[in-house]
Amino acid sequence: xxxxxxxxxxxxLSEYQELTFLTKQEILLAHKRFTELLExxxxxxxxxxxxxxxxxxxxxxxxxxxxxxxxxxxxTSEQKDGSLTFEDFLDLLSAFSDxxxxxxxxxxxxxxxxFDDDGTLDCADLEKLVxxxxxxxxxxxxxxxxxxxxxxxxxxxxxxxxxxxxNLSEFQHVISRSPDFVSSFKIVL
Amino acid sequence: xxxxxxxxxxxxxxxxxxxxxxxxxxRDGERxxxxxxxERRKGGTRPETSEEDDDEEEDSDKDVVRxxxxxxxxxxxxxxxxxxxxxxxxxxxxKPWPMKKKLVTLRESQEFVEKYEGALGKGKGRxxxxxxxxxxxxxxxxxxxxxxFKTACIPWEMKIKxxxxxxxxxxxxxxxxxxWMYGINMILFGLTFGLVxxxxxxxxxxxxxxxxxxxxxxxxxxxxxxxxxxDFGGYAQYSVLFYGYYNNQRTxxxxxxxxxxxxxxxxxxxxxxxxxxxxxxxxxxxxxxxxGDDNSFNFSWKMFxxxxxxxxNAETADNxxxxxxxxxxxxxxxxxxxxxxxxxxxxxxxxxxxxxxxLCCLAGSGYLIYFVVRxxxxxxxxxxxxxxxxxxxxxxxxMSLLGMFCPMLFDVISTLENYHPRVALQWQLGxxxxxxxxxxxxxxxxxxxxxxxxxxxxxxxxxxxxMWEASLYNGTVSxxxxxxxxxxxxxxxxxxxxxETMVGQEFVKLIVSxxxxxxxxxxxxxxxxxxxxxxxxxCWCWDLEAGIPSYAEFDISGNVLGLIFNxxxxxxxxFYAPGLVGLNVLRLLTSxxxxxxAVMACNVPHERVFKASRSNNFYMGLLLLVLFLxxxxxxxxxxxxxWHSKRLILCNRLAIYxxxxxxxxxxxxxxxxxxKMKMVSMNFS
Numbered sequence: 001x002x003x004x005x006x007x008x009x010x011x012x013l014s015e016y017q018e019l020t021f022l023t024k025q026e027i028l029l030a031h032k033r034f035t036e037l038l039e040x041x042x043x044x045x046x047x048x049x050x051x052x053x054x055x056x057x058x059x060x061x062x063x064x065x066x067x068x069x070x071x072x073x074x075x076t077s078e079q080k081d082g083s084l085t086f087e088d089f090l091d092l093l094s095a096f097s098d099x100x101x102x103x104x105x106x107x108x109x110x111x112x113x114x115f116d117d118d119g120t121l122d123c124a125d126l127e128k129l130v131x132x133x134x135x136x137x138x139x140x141x142x143x144x145x146x147x148x149x150x151x152x153x154x155x156x157x158x159x160x161x162x163x164x165x166x167n168l169s170e171f172q173h174v175i176s177r178s179p180d181f182v183s184s185f186k187i188v189l
Numbered sequence: 190x191x192x193x194x195x196x197x198x199x200x201x202x203x204x205x206x207x208x209x210x211x212x213x214x215x216r217d218g219e220r221x222x223x224x225x226x227x228e229r230r231k232g233g234t235r236p237e238t239s240e241e242d243d244d245e246e247e248d249s250d251k252d253v254v255r256x257x258x259x260x261x262x263x264x265x266x267x268x269x270x271x272x273x274x275x276x277x278x279x280x281x282x283x284k285p286w287p288m289k290k291k292l293v294t295l296r297e298s299q300e301f302v303e304k305y306e307g308a309l310g311k312g313k314g315r316x317x318x319x320x321x322x323x324x325x326x327x328x329x330x331x332x333x334x335x336x337x338f339k340t341a342c343i344p345w346e347m348k349i350k351x352x353x354x355x356x357x358x359x360x361x362x363x364x365x366x367x368x369w370m371y372g373i374n375m376i377l378f379g380l381t382f383g384l385v386x387x388x389x390x391x392x393x394x395x396x397x398x399x400x401x402x403x404x405x406x407x408x409x410x411x412x413x414x415x416x417x418x419x420d421f422g423g424y425a426q427y428s429v430l431f432y433g434y435y436n437n438q439r440t441x442x443x444x445x446x447x448x449x450x451x452x453x454x455x456x457x458x459x460x461x462x463x464x465x466x467x468x469x470x471x472x473x474x475x476x477x478x479x480x481g482d483d484n485s486f487n488f489s490w491k492m493f494x495x496x497x498x499x500x501x502n503a504e505t506a507d508n509x510x511x512x513x514x515x516x517x518x519x520x521x522x523x524x525x526x527x528x529x530x531x532x533x534x535x536x537x538x539x540x541x542x543x544x545x546x547x548l549c550c551l552a553g554s555g556y557l558i559y560f561v562v563r564x565x566x567x568x569x570x571x572x573x574x575x576x577x578x579x580x581x582x583x584x585x586x587x588m589s590l591l592g593m594f595c596p597m598l599f600d601v602i603s604t605l606e607n608y609h610p611r612v613a614l615q616w617q618l619g620x621x622x623x624x625x626x627x628x629x630x631x632x633x634x635x636x637x638x639x640x641x642x643x644x645x646x647x648x649x650x651x652x653x654x655x656m657w658e659a660s661l662y663n664g665t666v667s668x669x670x671x672x673x674x675x676x677x678x679x680x681x682x683x684x685x686x687x688x689e690t691m692v693g694q695e696f697v698k699l700i701v702s703x704x705x706x707x708x709x710x711x712x713x714x715x716x717x718x719x720x721x722x723x724x725x726x727x728c729w730c731w732d733l734e735a736g737i738p739s740y741a742e743f744d745i746s747g748n749v750l751g752l753i754f755n756x757x758x759x760x761x762x763x764f765y766a767p768g769l770v771g772l773n774v775l776r777l778l779t780s781x782x783x784x785x786x787a788v789m790a791c792n793v794p795h796e797r798v799f800k801a802s803r804s805n806n807f808y809m810g811l812l813l814l815v816l817f818l819x820x821x822x823x824x825x826x827x828x829x830x831x832w833h834s835k836r837l838i839l840c841n842r843l844a845i846y847x848x849x850x851x852x853x854x855x856x857x858x859x860x861x862x863x864x865k866m867k868m869v870s871m872n873f874s
Contacts, residue, residue, distance in 0.1 A: 015292060015295060017333065018278070018281070018282070018295060019281050019282055019288065019291045019292065019295060020282055021282055023336065023337045023340050023341075024337045025337065025340070025341055059354075059501050060354075060501050062501065062503070063500055063501060063502060063503050063505070063506035064496075064498060064500070064506075065496065065506075065510075066496070076287050076289065087287075087288035087289065087292075088287070088288065090288060091287060091288050094282065095285075096498065100283075101283050103283060104283050104284075104285055107285040108285060109493065113493070126492070129492060130492065130517070133492070133495065133496060133510070133513050133514075133517075134510060134513060134514040134517070135507070135510030135511070135514065142514070142517060142518070146517070146518065146521055149521055150488065150492075150517060150521060153488040153521075153524065154488045154489050154492055157485065157486050157487070157488055157489045158486070158489045171493070174486050174489045174490070174493065175493060175494070177486060178486070178490045178493070178494045180490070180494045180495075181490075181493070181494040183358055184358060184494060184495075184496065184497045184498060184499070185494075185498055186358075186498055186499055187498050187499070188350060188353075188499070
């Protein structure tokens with residue numbers, strides 16, 4: 001049950017292969033990289049958690065503007081601090097893997113973009129999203145008129161029921177027609 | 190009294206519950222339990238309640254899995270339940286649940302399936318059913334292991350990942366395409382090598398046994414010279430590499446291997462395999478990437494799909510941020526400007542002018558090639574030794590240089606047109622395609638003349654040979670018959686030119702010079718430029734790195750097209766020179782390593798990154814077209830009606846397969862539209 005010490009049991013390995021889109025080598029590599037993130041005393045614990053700060057030092061996540069959101073979405077901790085166990089980490093890699101389906105990718109993408117976790121993308125979420133995408137520097141940010149224009153354009157395109165927010169099914173509908181989404185929503189160790 | 194009955198019922202229920210947790214394998218054990226229960230009932234209670242008890246027993250019986258006492262409908266239901274659980278297990282990976290929940294569900298379902306599956310087989314069929322189940326499990330495990338093995342076998346995965354993290358997925362897509370081409374060429378090479386070259390080398394008549402396999406006496410002295418070998422003359426010409434080496438003997442060697450048939454079938458197999466692979470990839474791409482040219486979600490897509498999660502490098506990430514910001518601002522501006530339209534006339538005039546200039550370029554390059562090929566024929570008649578290296582290799586060099594400079598020219602001309610970058614790219618690709626096609630066909634037409642010339646020569650020589658042999662024969666017979674007939678060394682036999690080998694040679698020379706030009710371009714264009722910018726920057730007045738000329742960006746479309754046309758030439762020439770495919774494999778291998786090094790060392794990530802991912806199918810379509818066009822000339826030469834009609838049937842089947850897959854995509858789009866409409870109507874009601 002769970003993963004302990006530095007070895008994955010054969011049974012766990014085959015279960016993980018059944019439950020994720022990852023191959024055996026990918027799971028073993030993930031285990032290796034994850035245990036590198038843990039402190040010495042944590043390595044012996046069952047279901048050890050790696051804190052968000054350490055996970056975001058992974059080179060694959062370091063330059064990602066959504067790294068904190070990703071950690072929080074996949075985290076199962078009660079304190080909602082974004083810490084991940086190895087199984088959460090596997091869930092993350094599975095959703096971002098090459099063979100994952102469009103449905104699961106769009107589901108998690110929606111949750112990542114939903115900054116306030118209320119189940120819909122409203123104007124505040126969209127504004128935060130745009131600011132994440134344009135970088136941190138001030139001159140790169142869009143002016144408030146541009147921002148308003150952009151958000152109203154997006155809502156016009158995606159908000160079918162005209163309630164001022166984008167819900168999961170509207171989001172999935174937009175994403176499913178996109179040719180670039182599946183190939184760019186990928187993280188590989 | 191009823192309490193006793195109830196107690197009995199409780200007991201029996203308890204027993205049933207226990208038996209549920211055991212595998213019901215032994216029929217005898219079950220029968221015994223049933224007997225015991227019946228006896229207990231008969232023994233303990235009043236006769237009036239026995240019917241009720243019987244009813245209870247029947248009810249509880251339904252819960253117990255005892256295959257031989259289940260009716261067919263219940264068996265069906267159980268089977269359905271088991272199948273449903275199996276489907277659930279398969280679908281677990283696609284569910285967005287946390288791992289713990291998935292694990293619990295998996296273990297529950299697996300227990301359920303194990304428990305009831307073994308019991309489902311009935312009577313005699315039971316062992317077979319259990320055997321089938323076992324085999325299915327083993328097969329699935331084997332499939333999974335095989336998938337793992339296949340993924341591990343894919344070469345260059347780390348290299349491509351590094352490129353992806355530095356340059357994003359669009360540059361990496363070129364390398365993925367290159368790797369795919371390499372795979373196809375390896376398979377074609379395996380076919381050709383295994384079924385054509387090796388049998389001929391091992392079992393065919395050896396070198397020197399026949400006139401067509403021997404270097405003529407006159408050329409023997411220079412046959413080993415490097416210069417001659419580099420031109421694919423001398424010993425290289427009279428080898429398994431070229432068509433002329435292959436004898437028309439029906440079977441060769443102790444295996445009675447049918448050589449000519451094998452040669453022909455390998456040719457057909459190459460064509461069929463290439464078509465199949467290209468169309469299959471196109472169909473898969475069409476299915477995945479959605480349908481139609483949709484501009485209705487422009488802003489949403491920019492928002493939700495523009496970040497490339499593969500980026501792992503801070504500099505690339507900064508570039509990406511900048512490009513996203515620019516694209517947002519541009520899109521907003523474009524939307525505002527699309528409401529005003531000024532100066533259409535000027536734009537239209539400029540676009541017409543640009544197209545006219547491009548046509549002039551194309552015509553000019555076609556004429557240049559024709560002129561150069563004619564000149565080389567004249568040189569050949571004069572004897573090749575009298576001319577310089579340039580004059581001997583003029584045709585190949587001119588074609589490669591045209592292929593290098595004309596696209597740059599088209600790029601400059603397209604600044605007149607003022608299109609959106611994606612549209613401009615499509616125009617650019619179309620023009621480069623027209624250029625390559627024009628060049629290739631001009632080349633072939635010019636070759637045709639040479640081929641006809643050689644065929645006439647061949648007829649004349651054949652006639653001369655028969656005359657010569659007749660004279661020889663007459664000469665020996667006129668003497669005493671005890672003298673042995675004169676044997677002639679094959680090298681001395683006069684023979685005509687083999688036009689197929691000549692065509693093969695031309696193609697091989699073309700490919701080699703193309704390869705040289707590509708590598709030189711990268712070395713000088715990218716590497717040289719990077720060195721100059723880096724070192725001159727210290728003593729130059731303006732910042733060379735930030736302004737002009739700065740480092741080069743990787744030219745995706747140019748490289749992809751180069752690859753596609755290279756493959757077209759391979760397909761065209763492979764029938765005449767079986768060694769060509771092997772040469773191409775070597776070329777792709779060196780290309781992979783060389784370009785991987787070059788892109789990491791000399792290129793910078795694109796400033797304007799708009800994903801040309803829908804052009805994946807555009808490139809595949811181009812490849813298909815090139816495949817079709819490049820196989821036309823050899824087919825015209827084969828001229829068998831049967832062969833043509835078989836090819837037509839093959840074409841039809843492949844077209845049906847592709848259209849089928851595309852129609853599935855359209856069906857999906859229809860469903861999406863219906864869903865959307867339902868949502869809208871629900872909200873209004």
